[in-house]
Amino acid sequence: MNRLEEYEALLQELEMPMPELDGTLERAQKRKSRRNNVFRPVIGTAAAFLLFVLLVNFSTPIAYACSQIPVLRELAEAVTFSPSLSDAVENEYVQPMNLVQTDGDVTAKVEYLIVDQKQVNVFYRLFSDVYTKINADPRVYSADGTAPPPCSYSSNGWDEENGELRSITIDFVDENVPDSLRLNLKVRDFSMSGNEEPLTDAQVEEDFFEPIGPAEEEYIAEFEFLLEFDPQFTAVGKSIEVHQTVELDGQKITITDVEIYPSHLRIDIEDDAENSAWLTKLYFYIETDYGMKFEPVSNGITATGSGDGKSMASFRAESTYFYDAKHLKIVITGAEWLRKDMEKLYINLKTGETGELPEGVAFHSAKEVNSGWILEMKAVQREEGHHHQILGHQFYDAQGNVHDIRSWSSTTLEAEESEDGITYIIEEVPLADYHEEEVWVEPSYSHEWFAENPVVVEVQ
């Protein structure tokens, strides 16, 4: 066979049908839908620590419930991630704003606030005729601009198109929302001309280590809005004393108060110093006297700690605020604990050898890159679409020096892809500027416990 005949044969070989090629787009879509956002809480001076849950798929029933109020319809669609905010919109518990600023080729417009005693949700849009893909990095300051207030904030709507509604949630743990706040938005251009090199895997990995944000010169516009809150909204919220002690899994906890705000409900807890485990999660729901059920917050901050121990001091549920209930029942069905002798977990990043692992958790992989290690742990998925947190906010070296974990990324390993047919979540964390072989991380929990009969606490 001469070269030309070989060439013809090779072309024929390439024409062999490959039916799997038809499904390439579907596979990519499925994989993309599994990829969660990287969660990077920006924590102000609050001493508390936060526990979060990421929800993959939102449900959208409230978008239809609000269709009779045209002005708020779009807002209703923007808050489907939170049943409490959806209720707020449906009850027109919204402070309209009309703050517009233009800087160069970008215009920013703050349109609505949903604010109560403990939380501010800012709804805004970005417009540009020049840039096709832009995003804002938010920063929150006190009204006089001198200091960051004691809050944490997170941004939603990273993938929104120009002109679509985006939101920022500003959350106050112990302090109350002040009369006003200053919101700074620095806008970055994410559009590409088509001539750029695609990001390499190494660049994507390095990017994971940069929770602080880009260099100043990369911003194309900057805005600063003074958000003045209507006092009738910032005063909204009430606290009910409970002071009831219950025993769960041999550990004693006291429910001290229930706080009810339009944006969420809090159950405040103190644990007994004699307990052998920290309470890291409470499985519960709230039932009203009309038999309505309110679930724990399923996306965003689900609990906050006091900083005095590893126990969570306050758990969050969807709000009963708009339902005017006279009696509430807290129905506890289980708990998640962190044994006090399992606060640190040893991992050899090179060999994968570990100390005693939490239930259902395994080492997945570790990869050293220029900026440090990327550690992946896997855990059996507890509920379809939900990603729970496996590792805490800090890690330690052999000398006991403490380092911070500033971002988490979570993906799903589907049952059909895993070796044992079980669906896992894989949590990826960057160990920044760390190049040692051994590390000690903080597991978020050691085990779960489920009550044979639910424990009920009555709240008047």
Next chain:
Amino acid sequence: MNHDEFGKRIENIRLRLYKTALIYLGSETLALDAVDETVYKALCSYKKLRQPEYFDTWITRILINECHNELRRQKRFRPLEELPETATEEFDALPLKEAIRRLPKELKEVVILRYFAGYTLTETAESLQIPQGTAATRQRKALKLLKLELGEEVSE
């Protein structure tokens, strides 16, 4: 570009991407994986494309990168040495498929895109981000090494 347009573009180009990857990697499974990875990466960032007319060359570039990455991975286990341009006798002795795979990287890219995936010289140059003249020179060198007498039109 909206999602529907993206879907249509993928439908139009996927076979071309697959052929490129197949010649590059020599395995149907690896080629399909490379196309899957490419389509996934494109899906994650196509909205950032300011000029959709560059879509084909942009996605081809992603694919070429994927193929390089895969070859780098394979090298760890199964070294496949590139032959230098001076090794004319060795090229002659190899079957065409093997000879292409052992071409220097720069020549291999051009010959695969031009003669197996059906890209024009202009598209090949754009995909590889090299001047058209450079693409033409590499094409000529590659064909000479492969002893393959095919059309070499430089402008289309």
